[in-house]
Amino acid sequence: MxxxxxxxxxxxxxxxxxxxxxxxxxxxxxxxxxxxxxxxxxxxxxxxxxxxxxxxxxxxxxxxxxxxxxxxxxxxxxxxxxxxxxxxxxxxxxxxxxxxxxxxxxxxxxxxxxxxxxxxxxxxxxxxxxxxxxxxxxxxxxxxxxxxxxxxxxxxxxxxxxxxxxxxxxxxxxxxxxxxxxxxxxxxxxxxxxxxxxxxxxxxxxxxxxxxxxxxxxxxxGDTATGRPLAEVLAVHHRVAPQGEFTEVLTAAVRTALAQAGVEAESVWAAVPGEAPGVAGAQERQVHEDLFGPQVRSRAASVALLGETAAATGAYQLAALLSEPGAPGRIALVTATDPDGPVGCAVLRLMTDGEST
Amino acid sequence: MSAAEAAAAPRRVVLTGCGALSSVGNGVAEFTAALRAGRVGTGPITVFDTTGFPSGRGHQVHGFDAAARLHRVRPEHTGRATQFAAAAARMALDDAGLDEAWLRERRGTVVVGTTDGEVGELDLLTESALTIGLGAFTGAALGGTATGSLALGVVRELALTNVESSTIATACAAGNYAIGAGFDAVRNGRAEWALVGGADALNRKTFAGFARLGLIAPDECRPFDADRVGLLTGEGAGLLLLETEESALARGAHIYAEVLGYGLNCDAAHPTAPEENSVARCIRLALENASVKPEEVDLISAHGTGTPTNDTTEIAAIRQVYGDEAPRTVGIKAMIGHTMGAASALGAIASALAIRHGFIPPTANHRSTDPECAVDVVPNESVPADVRIVQNNGLAFGGNNAVVLLGRHEDRGHEDRGHEDRGHEDRGHRSRGHESRAHQGHGNESPRGEYVR
Structure with missing residues (x-):
């Protein structure tokens, strides 16, 4: 497939x-x-x-x-x-x-x-x-x-x-x-x-x-696309942290998504968190600090620039990656947490240089 | 998904547990008995004040004790639709003979369809804001009015974590959308089980909208009737436990039906009116996906809202696909009302019960069939029938169509382990073994054509 x-x-x-x-x-x-x-x-x-x-x-x-x-x-x-x-x-x-x-x-x-x-x-x-x-x-x-x-x-x-x-x-x-x-x-x-x-x-x-x-x-x-590929969706995985245990469950979700994508955490070029308000966002930042270095965490724009965008946030995270200049083939990742429990991760391969947008 | 998952052959998906809340009964046993009896659940709506509306009749769920049904979700902090979803999920789990631990040991998916989500909570918030002003907005209201609350309620009630959860808000086709999502997830190994279906609660907002459009019937909903004038809003939930055939056989589960496939499309034509060709195309997509020929379908559980336009358009689409030999086509909304996002989920459960128990639920409240709806609607009384394959329709505002095909599970390679040896009450029909589906007639038990003028 x-x-x-x-x-x-x-x-x-x-x-x-x-x-x-x-x-x-x-x-x-x-x-x-x-x-x-x-x-x-x-x-x-x-x-x-x-x-x-x-x-x-x-x-x-x-x-x-x-x-x-x-x-x-x-x-x-x-x-x-x-x-x-x-x-x-x-x-x-x-x-x-x-x-x-x-x-x-x-x-x-x-x-x-x-x-x-x-x-x-x-x-x-x-x-x-x-x-x-x-x-x-x-x-x-x-x-x-x-x-x-x-x-x-x-x-x-x-x-x-x-x-x-x-x-x-x-x-x-x-x-x-x-x-x-x-x-x-x-x-x-x-x-x-x-x-x-x-x-x-x-x-x-x-x-x-x-x-x-x-x-x-x-x-x-991927095999029948008529447009020029800007990114390939390698994996999406999501779970629920019903008791507010965002760190533990999000870490598991990220590791699963990376495994499904067939890439190591070390090869991630940019990681973009969803910046949820409150404890969900704080624990999400902690997960990023545990898994990724400071360069990886700052390579793409933060969606916090846009204010609290609730349901639109995930799509804005994709936009942040698609807008960012760099060499084709970069592996990028977004995570999302919701204060009510859901957490998830998507892994992409960026196939554009980001400039032409 | 991983390469390993992608490489695996598709798996057969079976339905092994049903949870139902409706105006005619709570729990699959009551629901089955009501469908068989042709019971109609119409009554005065009391969940909101209907003073001043042309009619205050509808299909309300009665006898629902949330505190007794729910183990973890706290009713006082939870909207009615979420309560329904969580309770029906627990019912489906129990009905499947499974427990929470079994779910937790396996990756699963929870998808709940809805039209309104927790709009009932927004109604209450509106009343409160009109009375006390901005103090009405409390810290819990954001999460409590979020549509995603429905699927999350199921997850919380069953204390799950390694589960993907979403609520599908594709209006009145949402139940079938959810079933389709669960079917794909289990079929392709992304999940080992799925709890899918739909839930909605009666609310002023939607009642006022339908009333304003003049679509609410004054007395009863009469799908396909020459004198039909509209729908009756309803509420409830239908949750289905799906798992692989292999899993169900290994644990000796009773299998209601196999999910054979489904189709989705959009008219992309009109915000509220359905489009015949597009509905027909959706039926064909579902039949093709399920590898079922039209002549193999024994029963259609129609969307059948009882509004003039829906029923004429839907039957025309059915006849476009099936010709003059359309299978019997029933509208259970006459009995349970239009339960919105739950409608096609409860329709799927009714379809599975028809297969499992060998009867066709009737189109209740029926007087004379509209010549524009020239099919056998099985008026007023259920009939025994050998039902092997059922088509379940869900059509929504926005031109969103979703059609699910369910079939009797043919226990290939396990001929001695039929369904009838598992202590269920129905022994009224013989297994037809493994004859080709195409050789089955539609049966002659019902007064076919009697009501077709």
């Missing part, structure tokens, strides 16, 4: 729309600016975060088919548009079609709660906005992206907190390995919202700066 290769990627990030601004920002190790959040229910007037600058769904995507569309769906759909416009417009559509695998934490919590609020406060409990109803399915972002680009393959929305990006990558690789799709667009996304800010600050402290955005990669089978 051939492995899967990443042949394109794009993003909508606090640095702007498209791959180039994100790649440049990460390479330069410059944090994007904070700006004021949208005016919406529970928003605090002075709240700021690392937002996608000036992002409005209907401005970004046009008026057709976007009425009521939530921000999470908009961020995802723009990313998929950027990915397919710039890299793969001429790709043939095979019998199995192109799949989509999107990682999310909880869909649009703001959208869900505002919908319920309308039901509670309206003259009648059914006085909710009909145009918002399609948002109520948590697969809206993945399916709307498919609709906009006629992507008729499997269409998976996967939720695993901060592991979502890594597991989306894993599911995409599996769909290709099983012959269930010709190509898969995979990644993860997170919207900034006032509700998400309250939930995150209550859990992890008010000092945490939130970020948002979406990164999607195009995966193809």
């Amino acid at each position: 051939s492995t899967a290769v990443i042949t394109a990627w794009s993003a909508v990030s606090p640095y702007g729309t498209g791959r180039a601004p994100l790649a440049a920002g990460l390479r330069g190790r410059v944090a994007p600016p904070e700006s004021a959040g949208p005016e919406e229910w529970t928003a605090q007037p002075d709240a700021t975060a690392r937002l996608v600058p000036g992002f409005e769904v209907r401005e970004a995507l046009g008026k057709a088919g976007t009425r009521g569309m939530d921000r999470l769906t908009g961020l995802t759909a723009v990313t998929v548009r950027e990915l397919l416009t710039h890299e793969t417009a001429a790709l043939p559509e095979g019998d199995l079609g192109t799949g989509v695998v999107l990682g999310t934490a909880a869909g649009s919590a703001q959208g869900f709660m505002e919908f319920t609020k309308a039901s509670l406060e309206g003259d009648r409990p059914i006085d909710v906005m009909p145009s918002k109803v399609p948002n109520m399915a948590m697969n809206r972002a993945a399916s709307a992206s498919a609709i906009r680009h006629a992507l008729k393959g499997p269409n998976t929305t996967v939720a695993a907190g901060r592991l979502s990006g890594l597991i989306a990558l894993d599911q995409a690789v599996r769909l290709l390995a099983e012959g269930r799709a010709e190509r898969v667009v995979a990644g993860s996304a997170e919207e900034y919202s006032a509700i998400r800010a309250h939930l995150t600050h209550a859990a992890h402290g008010d000092a945490l700066v939130l970020g948002e955005g979406c990164v999607m990669v195009l995966l193809e089978p």
